[in-house]
Amino acid sequence: xxxxxxxxxxxxxxxxxxxxxxxxxxxxxxxxxxxxxxxxxxxxxxxxxxxxxxxxxxxxxxxxxxxxxxxxxxxxxxxxxxxxxxxxxxxxxxxxxxxxxxxxxxxxxxxxxxxxxxxxxxxxxx
Numbered sequence: 001x002x003x004x005x006x007x008x009x010x011x012x013x014x015x016x017x018x019x020x021x022x023x024x025x026x027x028x029x030x031x032x033x034x035x036x037x038x039x040x041x042x043x044x045x046x047x048x049x050x051x052x053x054x055x056x057x058x059x060x061x062x063x064x065x066x067x068x069x070x071x072x073x074x075x076x077x078x079x080x081x082x083x084x085x086x087x088x089x090x091x092x093x094x095x096x097x098x099x100x101x102x103x104x105x106x107x108x109x110x111x112x113x114x115x116x117x118x119x120x121x122x123x124x125x126x
Contacts, residue, residue, distance in 0.1 A: 044074035048083065055087055063087045078107045 051066030067084035070077055085100030 044070040044077050044080065046070075047073065048077065048080050051080070051083055051087070055083070060087050060091050064091070076107055078104045078111075081107070 047066045047070035051063045051070060054060075054063035054066055064084055064087045067080045067087065070080040071084070074080070081100045081104035085097045085104065088094075088097035088100060
């Protein structure tokens with residue numbers, strides 16, 4: 001039960017933040033076929049956009065399927081896991097939501113570990 005509570009809190013915190021905000025404007029107001037008009041169906045980001053459009057249209061099962069295709073094409077696409085987790089959460093599938101959000105968090109942590117911090121700039125003279 002504790003995992004479900006953590007999942008709900010984590011997913012709720014992500015809703016309305018960067019989870020859908022990052023690429024939402026790219027497909028705002030488009031139907032899925034229009035969202036892919038200039039993209040290849042073999043591109044994970046295209047499926048990510050399709051998933052966001054499906055989510056916006058209220059078609060949660062299709063959104064999950066689109067996010068899953070994005071993940072299959074790019075298993076390191078953090079936003080696809082987050083967005084799929086949010087869709088699962090809205091469908092009441094907290095176990096799936098938790099698993100996807102946990103995977104996104106692991107990806108983010110591994111990226112932070114693998115990417116050295118930028119050197120700090122020297123302060124400007126007064």
